[in-house]
Amino acid sequence: MVCSVWCRIAVAFVVGVLAAGLSPGCLAADQPDHYGIRQVRVINERIAAGWKDAGLEPSPLATDGEWCRRVFLDLIGRVPTLTELQAFTVDSSASKKADLVARLLGDDYVDEYARNFTDVWTTVLIGRDATNANVNRSGMRQYLRRGFSKNIPYDRFMEELVTASGANTNRRGVAGFNGATNFLSGKMEEMGVANGVQATAKTAQVFLGLQVQCTQCHNHPFNKGKQNQFWEFNAFFRQTAALRRRDGTEDVQWIELVDQDFPGEGGDPEEAELYYELRNGLMKVAYPVFVDGTEVPTSGFLPGTMADGTPYGVNRRQELARLIKTSPLFPSAIANRMWSHFLGYGFTHPMDDVGDHNPPSHPELLESLAKAFQEQSYDLKELARWIVLSRPYALSSRTTPGNKSDDPALGERPKFTHFYLRQMQAEQLYESLLTATEVDETRVGEDAAKKKDRWLGQFVIAFGTDEGDDTTTFNGSIPQVLMMFNGDLVREATSTGKGGFLDKVASSGLSPTQKIDTLYLAALARKPSAKELKTANALLSARKGDVAGALQDVWWAVLNSNEFIINH
Amino acid sequence: MNLGFRPAALAGIPFGMSRRHFLSHLAGAAALAGPATSFTNSILANAADLKKRHKSAILLWMGGGPSTIDLWDLKPGSATGGPFKQIATTADGVAICEHLPLMAQQMHQMAIVRSMSTREADHMRGRYYMHTGYVPNPNVTHPSYGSVIAHELAHKVPHLEIPPFVSVGGGSEGPGFLGMTWAPFMVDSNGTVRDLEMGIDPARLAQRLEMLATVEQRFIGERRGGSPEDHAKVLEKTVRLMSSEQMKAFKVQEEPAEVRERYGNTGFGKGCLMARRLVELGVPFVEVDLGGWDHHANIFPTLADQKLPELDKAMSGLVSDLTERGLLDDTVVIWMGEFGRTPNINGGAGRDHWARGWSVVVGGGGFKRGTFVGETSADGKEVLSEPYTSQDLMASVLKALGIPLETTFTAKNGRPMKIANSGKVIKELFA
Numbered sequence: 001m002v003c004s005v006w007c008r009i010a011v012a013f014v015v016g017v018l019a020a021g022l023s024p025g026c027l028a029a030d031q032p033d034h035y036g037i038r039q040v041r042v043i044n045e046r047i048a049a050g051w052k053d054a055g056l057e058p059s060p061l062a063t064d065g066e067w068c069r070r071v072f073l074d075l076i077g078r079v080p081t082l083t084e085l086q087a088f089t090v091d092s093s094a095s096k097k098a099d100l101v102a103r104l105l106g107d108d109y110v111d112e113y114a115r116n117f118t119d120v121w122t123t124v125l126i127g128r129d130a131t132n133a134n135v136n137r138s139g140m141r142q143y144l145r146r147g148f149s150k151n152i153p154y155d156r157f158m159e160e161l162v163t164a165s166g167a168n169t170n171r172r173g174v175a176g177f178n179g180a181t182n183f184l185s186g187k188m189e190e191m192g193v194a195n196g197v198q199a200t201a202k203t204a205q206v207f208l209g210l211q212v213q214c215t216q217c218h219n220h221p222f223n224k225g226k227q228n229q230f231w232e233f234n235a236f237f238r239q240t241a242a243l244r245r246r247d248g249t250e251d252v253q254w255i256e257l258v259d260q261d262f263p264g265e266g267g268d269p270e271e272a273e274l275y276y277e278l279r280n281g282l283m284k285v286a287y288p289v290f291v292d293g294t295e296v297p298t299s300g301f302l303p304g305t306m307a308d309g310t311p312y313g314v315n316r317r318q319e320l321a322r323l324i325k326t327s328p329l330f331p332s333a334i335a336n337r338m339w340s341h342f343l344g345y346g347f348t349h350p351m352d353d354v355g356d357h358n359p360p361s362h363p364e365l366l367e368s369l370a371k372a373f374q375e376q377s378y379d380l381k382e383l384a385r386w387i388v389l390s391r392p393y394a395l396s397s398r399t400t401p402g403n404k405s406d407d408p409a410l411g412e413r414p415k416f417t418h419f420y421l422r423q424m425q426a427e428q429l430y431e432s433l434l435t436a437t438e439v440d441e442t443r444v445g446e447d448a449a450k451k452k453d454r455w456l457g458q459f460v461i462a463f464g465t466d467e468g469d470d471t472t473t474f475n476g477s478i479p480q481v482l483m484m485f486n487g488d489l490v491r492e493a494t495s496t497g498k499g500g501f502l503d504k505v506a507s508s509g510l511s512p513t514q515k516i517d518t519l520y521l522a523a524l525a526r527k528p529s530a531k532e533l534k535t536a537n538a539l540l541s542a543r544k545g546d547v548a549g550a551l552q553d554v555w556w557a558v559l560n561s562n563e564f565i566i567n568h
Numbered sequence: 569m570n571l572g573f574r575p576a577a578l579a580g581i582p583f584g585m586s587r588r589h590f591l592s593h594l595a596g597a598a599a600l601a602g603p604a605t606s607f608t609n610s611i612l613a614n615a616a617d618l619k620k621r622h623k624s625a626i627l628l629w630m631g632g633g634p635s636t637i638d639l640w641d642l643k644p645g646s647a648t649g650g651p652f653k654q655i656a657t658t659a660d661g662v663a664i665c666e667h668l669p670l671m672a673q674q675m676h677q678m679a680i681v682r683s684m685s686t687r688e689a690d691h692m693r694g695r696y697y698m699h700t701g702y703v704p705n706p707n708v709t710h711p712s713y714g715s716v717i718a719h720e721l722a723h724k725v726p727h728l729e730i731p732p733f734v735s736v737g738g739g740s741e742g743p744g745f746l747g748m749t750w751a752p753f754m755v756d757s758n759g760t761v762r763d764l765e766m767g768i769d770p771a772r773l774a775q776r777l778e779m780l781a782t783v784e785q786r787f788i789g790e791r792r793g794g795s796p797e798d799h800a801k802v803l804e805k806t807v808r809l810m811s812s813e814q815m816k817a818f819k820v821q822e823e824p825a826e827v828r829e830r831y832g833n834t835g836f837g838k839g840c841l842m843a844r845r846l847v848e849l850g851v852p853f854v855e856v857d858l859g860g861w862d863h864h865a866n867i868f869p870t871l872a873d874q875k876l877p878e879l880d881k882a883m884s885g886l887v888s889d890l891t892e893r894g895l896l897d898d899t900v901v902i903w904m905g906e907f908g909r910t911p912n913i914n915g916g917a918g919r920d921h922w923a924r925g926w927s928v929v930v931g932g933g934g935f936k937r938g939t940f941v942g943e944t945s946a947d948g949k950e951v952l953s954e955p956y957t958s959q960d961l962m963a964s965v966l967k968a969l970g971i972p973l974e975t976t977f978t979a980k981n982g983r984p985m986k987i988a989n990s991g992k993v994i995k996e997l998f999a
Contacts, residue, residue, distance in 0.1 A: 190864050193916050213690050277920075281912060397792045409794060411708045411979070421795050458762065475742075476799060477751040478731060479762065481806040486763040535782045542775055553772070557779035562799035563787040 035098045039372050039386040046365035047392045047416050057402030059395045059418035064089050065525035066396065066568060068100070071388050073424065073567050074342050075104045077116030078431035081438075082522050101388055105381045114148035117380075119427040120341065121148075124206060125161070125183045128460045128472060130453065134242055134255050135186035136169040136179075137453070143179025154334055154378035158207050159321040165240075169254035173247050181257040188242040188257075196237030204233060207324050209333035209354040210291065231276040232289035236320040238262045238274055239302060259315060262300035272300025288316050290323040329354070331370035335383065336360070339369070342387045344420035345408045361413040392416040397568040421566050426456050426474040429565060430489070436522045436559070437493040437501040455489060484560050494556045496548040502555060506548035512540060515547070516554060523558045622725050623898050623933065623969045624847040625717050627855040628840070628883060629738060630905035632862030633694065635919050636927035637911055637948045638871055639665045641682045648911035648947045651868055659938035667876035670884035676938040677887050677896060678931035679997055683942025685955030686907060689921040691862070694906030699741035701959035701989040708979050712741035713902075713962065714853040715750035716987060720971045721852035728850050729812035731805060736839040738857025745979045748798045749805070752855065757835040759818030759842055764810060777807065817845045830889065832881035840886040847890075847899050858882075861905055865916035887931065900933035900968045904961075911948035925951040928961060933968035934998065941996040959991025967993050 034041035051058055062070070068088045072080040080088070088100055103109065121144050126135050147157055166178030168185045187198035201213040215230040239262045246253045264272030266285070273285045287298045301313035324330050333352065340346030347360035360366045369383070376382045387393060395418050399406075403417035414420070424432065430452055459474040473479045484490055496502045501522075505515050516536045520528045528536065536554045543550035558564060642665060643649040654663040657675035664672055664680075671678075688694040688703060697703050700710040711719070718732035725732070731753035733740075743750035755761055766773060784803065788796045809815065820828065820841045831837035839856035846854050858879060863870055883903065890896040908926025909919035925944045931937065942953040963973055966988055975987040 193865055193918075213692075216690075277912075277914075398790050399792065404791075407793060411983075421793050423795070473739075473754055475751070476748050476795070476802060478753050478802060478806050478809060481802050482761070482763040482810075485806065485810070486766045529786055532779075532782050532786065535779050539775055539779060553776045554779055556776050557783055560780050560803075561783040561787065562796040563783060566787075566792075566795060566799070568792055 033391055035095065035389055037386060037389065039369065040389045042368050042372075043365060043386060043390040043392070046362055046368070047390070050362060050415050051403075051417055054406070054415050056406055056415055056417045057400060058391070059398055059400050059403060061394050062396040062419060063526070065521075067097070067394060069525040070393075070419070070567060071097075071101065071104065073428055073432070074388065075101070075116065075384065076109050076112040077119060077428050078112070078435045079523070080525065081435055082518065085521060085525055097394070098389060101385055105385060110149055113381075114145050115431075116427075117148045118144040119425070123425075124337075125202075126186065128456065130457055130460070132186040133253075134168075134189070135182050136254065137182070138449070139168050139170055139177070139179040140182035141179070141449070142170055143182070146179075151379065151381050154373075154380050155325050155330075156378070158324060158330070162203060162207070162321045162324065163315075163317045165257050165259055167245070167254055167256050171254070174245075174254055176256070178257075181255065184237075184240065185242050185255040185257050188237070188240060194241060196234055196240065199237045199240070200230065200234040203320075203324075204291070205352050207333060208291065208327060208329040209336060209348075209352050210329065211353045227276070227278070228284065228286060229289075229291060231274065231284075231286035233291060234276075235274055235286050235288040236296075236316045238272070238288075239300065239316045259302055259317065261302055261313075262316075264300050269300040271298050273298070288319065290320070290327075291329075292323075292327060294323055296323075328370070331374045331378075332366060334380075335366055335369040335373055338380070338383050339366075339387060342384070342393055343414075343416060344422045345414040345416075347414075349408065349414075361415075393419070395419050397421055419568065421568050423476055424565050424567055426459055426472065427452075428567075429474075430455060432564075433489055433493045433559070438504075458483070481560075484565070490556070490559060493559060494552050496552050502548055502551050506551055512537070512547070515551060519551060519555050519558055523555075523564050524561075621898050622850050622852070623721055623900075624851060625713070625853050625900040625902065625933070625965060625969060626840075626843045626847060626886070627713055627853070628886075628901065628903040629740070629855050629857045630861050630879075630903065631695070631738060631857055631859035632905065633691070633907045633909060633921055634861040634875075634905045635863060635867060635871065635909040637908060637919075638867070639668065639876070640680045640927040640929060641944055641948065643911070643944075643946065643948045646911075646947050648913065648949070650913065652872070659940075662938070662940050665876065667872050668880045670880045671887075674884050674887040677891060678901075678929055679935055679937065680927055680929050680940040681942055681956060681961065681994060681997070682927045682940055682944055683951045683953045683956050684908070684926045684928055684961070685951045686923040686926075686958055689907050689923040691906060691921075694921075694923065696741060698904060698906050698958050700744070701957075701962040701991055708983075709742065709744035710985070710989075711744040711746040711750065711977070712752075713965070714740055714752055714855055715743035715746050716962075717853040717966075717969065717971070719746055719750050720966075720975065720987075721969070725850035725852065728814070729808045730814045730817065730846075730849075730851065731809070732851060733853045733855075734843075734846055734851055735855045736842055736857065737835055738855065738859065740855045740857070745985075746977070747794070747801075749801050751802075755818060755842075757820075757839040757842065757856075759820055759838075761815065761818060764815070766810075814849060817849045817851070818842060820845065827889070831885035832878065834878045834882065836878055837882040837885065840882040841889075844886060844889055844893075844895070847895060848893070863909065863918050864914070864920055865918035867909075867913075867918045890932065896932045898933065900935065900965055901931045902928065902961075902965060903930070904928040925949060925955075930961075930965065930968070930997065933965075934970065935964075935968045936997055936999045939996070941994060956994055957991065959989040960994055961991070962988035963991035964994045964997050967998070 034044055065085065068080055068085055072078060072084070088096060093099070105113065118141050122137065122140055126137065126140055130137060160180045161183040164178050164180035164184065166176040166181055167174045168181040170177040170179065184199050187202055188194055188196050190197055197216055204210040204212045212230050212233065215227050239259050241258050241260055243256045243258055244253050245256050261269060262272045263269045265275050266273045273287055275283045275285055277283055288296045296316065296319040297314045299313050303311065303313040303315055305311050333354070336346045336348060336351045340351040347362050347366045348354050348358050354360070373383050397419040399418050406412065406415045406417045408414040408420060459472045494502065505518050510518065513533065516533060517527050520526060539553045540547070540550040637643060637648070638650050638652050642652060642654040642663070644654060653666045655666045655669065655672050656663055657672040659675040662675050662680065664675065686697065688697040693704055699712040702710040714733035714735065722728065722732040733750060733752050735752035735754045737757045739754060740752040784800045788800060816822070820838050823841060828841060831841045836856065836858040843854040843856050861875065887901060890899055907921055907923040910922040914920055925948065942951060942956065944951055966973060973987060977985045977987065979985050
């Protein structure tokens with residue numbers, strides 16, 4: 001019953017949001033600002049210590065509307081609906097923020113949480129370019145979605161991705177589907193050479209925060225990375241093959257990622273070695289050695305038992321996952337990544353390039369978060385909770401004279417004295433437009449996913465290298481503005497068709513001002529200023545009684561604004 | 569067709585709003601500093617400006633790292649030489665690959681630099697370095713060729729309503745600290761610009777834009793950092809572009825068939841033709857992307873049968889067309905990738921990444937024609953003459969365009985940055 005839902009919203013809206021207003025958030029005096037959570041307190045203390053050292057003053061807290069919009073965007077990948085916004089702003093309890101975060105991380109929003117982090121991690125693990133035939137994006141997403149729905153511990157997540165074997169595509173007639181294989185299925189070969197080079201680089205980058213791709217060919221010019229370390233890490237992937245499978249026809253295929261014995265390039269599978277070339281043309285040998293120098297048995301055989309019961313062999317990828325899990329870089333890399341996700345900048349920049357050449361801005365805090373995350377059984381939702389309930393996350397993005405100099409865009413190390421602006425990701429924009437225009441219920445299932453994929457695909461620019469590097473035109477440049485001005489999605493979102501969002505607002509019993517308020521709240525989580533109201537009213541009279549038409553103009557303008565697309 | 573967002577259409581709209589009025593609302597005074605945005609003025613200026621000479625550059629970007637030892641600096645008879653023969657060209661003493669016969673007829677207009685020696689042999693690092701003259705740095709993002717040159721030359725083409733930096737068929741590199749105003753405008757090789765039309769009455773569009781300007785300005789006024797204002801500046805450029813007749817320059821299909829044939833019916837060919845049309849209009853910088861040079865395996869048939877014929881046709885078409893139209897004297901052409909490829913041929917009959925000694929090709933503008941610079945060893949591995957870097961090449965390109973090398977930018981952190989990273993001009997490229 002669309003109408004009754006709308007009427008309910010409209011009534012609630014009038015008595016709720018309009019009455020409550022959207023004042024700057026403040027905490028009741030008796031409520032400590034760490035909600036009784038130790039890690040939140042640690043964050044607040046460490047970050048405040050950084051302010052003091054730098055002689056900076058933090059900005060005041062963001063308004064309730066701003067904070068609510070922010071936490072919806074970062075946790076579930078879309079702006080809040082009017083109802084959700086109102087529920088938060090009328091709530092006067094001291095624990096309202098912790099309560100909202102608990103809801104967003106709880107059962108009510110489990111699908112949306114999973115969708116958001118599936119979007120985020122799909123990009124992390126396989127990029128945005130959909131042209132790699134050895135990757136099945138849908139399979140990757142199925143794995144991620146299930147994982148984030150169940151909130152599987154991050155150490156298990158890593159292990160499943162690094163050691164995955166099976167078919168990468170979930171389709172009829174294909175046995176042994178394992179969507180996790182898509183992390184590596186497209187990274188085992190370069191131009192037909194099965195060398196696992198990209199698997200090496202990406203695994204080190206994602207799970208250890210190490211950029212090793214340069215050391216494939218030479219010692220790193222400015223960090224400690226050595227060429228032998230690259231190939232010793234690479235040796236862990238030499239028992240792995242991405243096999244092309246067909247089901248009878250020529251063109252239908254999928255990838256089966258398998259573990260198989262590695263005979264070694266020197267002819268002795270007990271000492272299964274690989275060779276790599278130095279810059280001077282000399283060949284050198286490498287066996288599996290982890291980045292901290294830990295060696296594993298050199299056998300290329302997978303584990304088995306001889307007739308006399310003696311075990312032999314080793315599974316190199318399982319050894320790798322075990323070593324990653326014990327590395328202090330592992331929890332630290334994810335703490336840095338998650339901090340960067342929520343605060344806009346990591347403790348290092350880039351957040352997945354750590355080492356002596358790029359020391360973190362808040363080393364003790366990073367270590368503390370990493371350790372607590374590990375002690376908290378690698379629970380990603382807990383890590384997210386600590387960060388979004390912290391004071392730096394709650395600060396306004398408006399700068400003050402006391403912190404204007406804290407601008408990482410200028411190359412300064414971030415002090416987190418105010419919330420750093422960032423443009424929404426394309427996925428967040430897409431979901432937000434669906435939410436703001438209440439069309440989400442009509443888009444479900446695989447068709448919806450494909451529609452979204454096609455829309456996202458328009459922004460991808462591949463770089464023409466065989467490492468699958470890509471970039472996006474969804475970067476605040478002209479094509480993005482054109483898409484927002486005139487593209488199909490915005491056309492749909494601003495349609496005045498019967499039963500659509502604008503039609504419902506136009507035909508509701510709200511006053512003209514309340515109608516405009518509604519649009520502002522739905523898109524920007526705030527009410528219009530007097531000046532904006534005046535311009536909007538001028539549009540109303542210019543449309544000569546066509547209320548839906550005038551609202552369409554306002555709605556178009558609001559959706560196209562910097563304020564809408566920038567997470568602030 | 570575009571929206572017909574013309575002054576006449578705006579004259580009668582409510583709120584008494586002109587295009588200029590809108591633009592001033594939209595971007596604030598700071599964004600408007602610079603060329604006059606009055607639509608009428610720019611139309612009057614149009615005819616005169618178009619006849620004036622203006623400088624431009626076209627970068628032919630070979631993504632993936634082309635094997636220059638097989639194209640421009642062959643080593644026949646050497647173990648590293650590969651199967652290709654070299655052929656004489658229209659430039660005295662300059663021989664190039666047998667699979668570039670059309671370019672061989674244009675080499676009197678070009679110069680090969682055979683002594684590039686760089687250190688970045690990773691794709692992303694290499695493309696950043698070759699585009700900016702700087703190695704990647706975690707604390708600052710540097711502007712690329714297109715952004716630098718557009719920034720320096722755009723004020724000389726005030727009639728230009730389309731972006732001064734166009735990237736065809738690829739992503740190029742960004743504007744770094746110069747800001748999104750100088751970002752590449754990316755189009756595919758068919759010149760398709762998506763979502764160009766709104767399909768509503770221009771007067772109503774203007775009213776929408778005024779509403780939008782009100783929201784934009786409020787947010788900018790709240791001092792939340794630089795990105796809200798950048799957004800407004802890009803809005804302004806987008807509106808200018810939507811209303812411009814100059815968008816025709818992207819329509820390569822409007823060229824006569826014999827001209828299109830000259831460039832070849834390939835994506836890269838169309839891109840090169842579009843570059844000529846854009847340069848004719850006054851666009852200061854066009855990058856045309858030809859990817860797929862990352863030949864770690866099976867390199868020779870791929871080059872001979874696919875890459876080189878496409879390159880040869882398009883590049884020779886561009887150089888000869890620019891020459892015949894009298895544009896080459898004011899248009900610098902640069903051909904390069906992020907690095908070269910190993911002289912050693914690997915086990916998969918491919919070549920890997922090699923930055924220590926490789927070649928680029930330049931021509932036009934103030935460059936000396938029909939020559940080559942530098943020398944590599946008999947196996948192609950080492951540069952024997954004075955080695956040149958990305959910053960040296962960039963300095964030379966800027967000199968050939970008449971851009972002063974004393975130009976200094978201020979990065980966002982207030983640090984001064986010399987244009988082209990203080991590279992030294994490659995003297996042999998100038999007469």
